[in-house]
């Protein structure tokens with residue numbers, strides 16, 4: 001029994017936090033806006049009488065005890081942080097979908113063997129602090145807590161300090177017994193296939209670098225083309241060679257997302273560019289090839305323009321495949337709601353990528369209109385959103401009864 | 403009789419205005435720092451007893467009357483504004499060189515037939531407000547004053563408002579009878595040739611555009627390469643095609659100097675880039691070809707990535723050749739100081755480019771170490787700076803005696 005109105009109203013209310021007209025919403029991890037979203041969620045959890053837990057990296061859990069207590073809860077969730085000018089669904093949908101399921105279970109008085117939990121993981125997006133999926137990485141033991149807390153944003157602020165400032169540096173320890181993540185697809189595949197639910201079989205590998213090219217700022221009028229050390233020309237050539245790389249490696253993608261050109265004046269040859277590289281592939285051998293080739297391409301473009309290169313690996317999330325029993329469970333739950341089901345891999349990273357190393361994990365996708373995400377135009381029809389929550393409810397209840 | 407110590411001290415003092423350690427100095431046109439430099443220069447002019455004039459666009463003149471009065475002064479100068487993180491010499495050298503000559507004439511009691519003037523033209527660099535050479539453009543009648551005053555910076559502030567705010571919106575009218583501009587070369591040709599003085603025969607054409615590519619921000623992981631509308635990929639391809647254009651058109655240059663990528667997040671395909679294009683060539687037919695091809699290349703790269711294009715022409719300064727009698731005069735003045743003289747065209751734009759349309763005009767160059775300018779590393783040896791001022795003194799006195 002899902003309170004659909006309440007769920008949709010919650011989604012809208014949370015979507016208003018950090019919003020600006022025409023610019024979507026921006027809730028960078030551990031910003032004031034993220035803090036506001038966290039406090040909002042805590043109030044919702046309290047209203048439901050959930051037991052609230054916060055761990056060392058600020059992952060937030062609301063637990064509904066089962067007949068056997070609160071240990072190893074069957075967990076669902078996602079994240080509250082967003083990219084810059086984001087849609088209302090990425091992350092928020094999975095958290096509020098889980099909350100809606102727990103609310104339904106609670107309010108209907110359904111008794112379950114195992115505890116249920118809703119989770120909001122810290123810094124999934126990785127826009128402000130790298131690596132992304134930071135909260136789930138720490139929870140899974142694949143990133144030391146101290147290292148995560150020491151991550152700095154571009155102003156030099158540390159994740160740990162920001163967590164303290166917001167009052168979300170906890171001491172609890174929660175270990176999910178199983179994990180289901182409900183998410184919008186963020187890509188075009190469900191829509192292309194006319195499918196209503198995606199059974200996510202795995203997540204592709206993601207590697208990130210933060211880089212700087214240093215050349216020589218000089219006069220745009222007096223400096224002959226063959227004597228320039230134009231840092232922007234270096235990044236432009238890199239853009240082309242990364243796109244060629246993505247064309248060579250099957251089903252891979254490559255993106256230059258942040259590019260800051262200095263000094264940034266109309267008549268000055270750029271002397272410095274700070275930029276990021278994002279490459280992804282599903283097949284482990286393809287992902288390995290990308291990780292091997294990017295540093296070479298970075299050096300090649302630098303060499304061609306006599307630039308100095310600094311490059312730091314910022315994230316390296318391996319491709320994962322969820323266990324067969326979990327994807328089969330999601331598949332059968334999905335088929336309880338629709339027969340338009342597609343099995344696919346996720347192009348985006350998700351906390352499930354690291355929960356996978358901790359407990360049986362799977363994901364449920366709903367379609368994204370036009371395949372758009374990480375932009376204000378991100379949208380999914382309410383009917384699809386609600387269908388996804390019903391699939392999640394089936395999955396959580398099945399797992400909690402085992 | 404040149405007070406060398408005083409001249410070098412002035413250069414250092416002016417160079418301190420807007421300076422930051424390790425970052426050169428930034429005195430964007432009509433900023434507070436530009437205002438401070440203007441007030442500093444006014445004090446120097448007053449100390450010398452010059453008659454101070456400020457015209458409608460804020461060009462600043464200090465006049466030393468001749469036997470025939472103050473009309474049509476033989477003028478020398480340049481500009482006080484700078485690019486971002488500039489050297490101490492671009493512009494300042496020409497203003498202070500002229501000031502040093504007027505000081506020498508004044509203090510030695512030399513009597514000249516015609517008046518002399520030192521001039522500091524408004525917004526030569528064009529980094530904050532376009533077009534560049536704004537003050538000399540207005541003075542020459544090639545840009546209506548009202549249009550110049552209405553130019554807006556990227557925050558939407560108008561040049562006219564800023565001029566009022568600084569108290570440099572004047573009502574005087576000064577019409578130079580001849581113009582000599584002393585400047586660092588800003589390029590490598592004098593140094594390459596081992597020459598100490600450059601006789602500038604002309605200035606190459608300069609065309610600027612301010613552009614926007616709009617695509618679609620989207621998720622870096624889920625958006626297949628062939629379905630992206632990546633605004634940065636568009637600018638990267640444009641960078642390559644502009645460099646190919648510069649290679650096709652003899653002795654031309656092309657630069658992408660300002661490039662702002664949005665939203666600028668590591669895992670978001672860029673949905674928008676704002677950027678500038680600067681192309682230059684000396685031969686009129688080459689300059690014409692550049693101006694014809696750039697809009698086509700802008701459209702081509704946009705088309706390849708399904709981007710919307712907005713492009714606005716921001717500056718269009720034609721190539722000029724100074725009159726033979728003026729370059730011959732500079733040549734003979736130069737040979738009074740050294741036999742290592744090179745005739746060359748200027749790669750940078752200068753106020754002389756538009757004074758040329760008003761009165762007999764020429765320029766004197768001194769070498770730039772490593773050909774560097776528009777960067778903190780800009781440097782010229784004191785001996786070269788002083789030699790340039792002596793050549794300027796010979797030229798101004800010869801013209802003022804005619």
Ligand SMILES: NC(=O)NCCC(=O)O
Pocket residue numbers: 090124125126132133186206347348349350621623669
């Ligand atoms: N779901 C999602 O957008 N995650 C952010 C991490 C990434 O894939 O870039």
Ligand SMILES: NC(=O)NCCC(=O)O
Pocket residue numbers: 219221267492526527528534535588749750751752
């Ligand atoms: N001299 C100088 O740097 N002028 C600025 C205008 C330009 O050439 O870009």
